[in-house]
Amino acid sequence: MTNKRAFIPPELAHELVKNIRLLALSGKKNFRQYLYDPLVYAGWERDKAHLAASTGKLMDKIQEDSADPAYQHAIALHCKRLISQGLTEGFSALGDSCIFFLDKMQEEPNLAASNEATDFVLAVEKSLKDFAKITSDTNEKKFEESIQSLSIEDMKSAFDPVRLDGTRKKVYLETELHTLYQQVLVATKSNNLAKCKKLLSRYIITYNESENYNKSEVETLLIALDKRENGFRQNLWDSLAIEIYYSVTRGIMEGNAKKAILGIRKYAYIFEGDPNAKFYYEIDALERKLYGIIQTKDLMKDLRKGM
Template identity: 70%
Template sequence: MMNQRTTIPADLALELIKTIRVLALAGKKNFNKYLYESLVYGGWERDKAHLATTASRLMDKIQEDLKDPAYEKTIPHQCKRLISQAIAESLSALGDSCIFFLEHIREIPLLAKSEEAREFVFIIERPLKTFAKETAETNEKRFEDSIQTLSLDEMKEAFDTVRLDGTRKKVYLEKTIHNLYQQVLLATKSNNLSRCKKLLSQYILTYHETETYNKAEVETLLNALDKREEGFRKNIWDSLAIEIYYSVTRGILEGNAKKAIQGIRKYAYIFEGDPDSKFYFEIDGLERKLYKIIQDKDMMKNLRKA
């Protein structure tokens, strides 16, 4: 409930961002039903006669004001005004503005604690989670249908891991990973935990399956950062689960079976069958369907050789 939540968790904000992005793929009718109407009924619509700007200009102004501490306390109200403007403007503007607000809720603790942020999330959370639940239920059938038609070569391609063909590619990848990891360390030393979360998530998500991924160092960093900010480790893993799950969802909705399969495998690789992981049961259901079809089509031996 709104009055029971004192702040908006970063992982919830991310989950809502991803759901809005998926909602945008589901058509105008769904966007109206699960986001636009919720905000209108929640009282966030303003009289069009009082609107004298655009959502994009308001976002630019908020970005500028964020640089000046003197405007810090005005940001929540400006974000609410932004949503009101976007409601009157267009569905596209509304989606962009909601994501903008949620992204800043993730990054700015003061904004996450504001009355405006808590009210905003209170209004949109239930309908968006309803949409996400309904999408998950229909996606299992969509996914099953899409992988039924995959040939062995297409399945091999979906199962293909990062291949380092040639010294040049390997050196380039190792250098890229090293540079990103150094950025993580710099963010850690400067105590920029928000940036550290982003970079560390990017590092784990992108390079977890490569030979040069430094698992031991990641664990050391996570343990150290968890002492600085309680819940840091959980927030990282929840964020990763959200990123992967919505990548899978998007792949299914777009009819991109390869993308969905790669996401499922990445999730399995990172979370190693931990049932306490966020979206474990949703991914597990899709994974079971995937391997059943692979077995039914007698592809397993060939995929193991790939």
């Protein structure tokens, strides 16, 4: 049995969010078994007579109250009511409510240490990780089957270097990164760090293979942030691994082998074979299957021509 935690680490909340998103892709039967039922069993279901606002209105209210220190003490209780309402409204509302609660835990350390947060994770962590393990095991076979049927053109496309254009999105992202870098140096609130982690994750995942990727600025940011919050760097790398592994797993579940291969390559590029990286062994198993098929079909020469 999983022991109750005293605090929910951001990387765990992030991982559970991704597991819920994958669970939603797998169908209603799994959603009930691995999320709905564990919450009902743990007593999160409330009498309908005690439920009022919809999950959408409750999320708006919580978001509004989060900005007011006078209401901070009530956020955890409102989040618990949100989950209870989600159980009543249906699977879609429940999934959105759980993700909202877990996202808020990543943004607000006080909420992550609340009884409501630790009770919630105690109720769902084991079942969601059981689902993730089952999915990982079955996905190896699915991935092998999907790449067996992948055309050489699609395989070449998946192995192409990432080329980025000068879109407004890129300009906006780099401008936001620079602005946030200045803010982080003087910031005192932890929610700035949560925002910075998300921004850095997007920046690294999107541009890490591009010549425009500013590795030195990223390193400068990480040094500064690690001094302000011990463990920030490791938390960021864990988040990157979770994000990429989710992309790979989703690609396999959707039958999109190209998307899965792109994620595997990106993971390898960022983590450079570090066996201590989160999901290293899961990605390594998929990568071995990929290159095993490439060698069996003698595709390496063709792939190198397209790179």
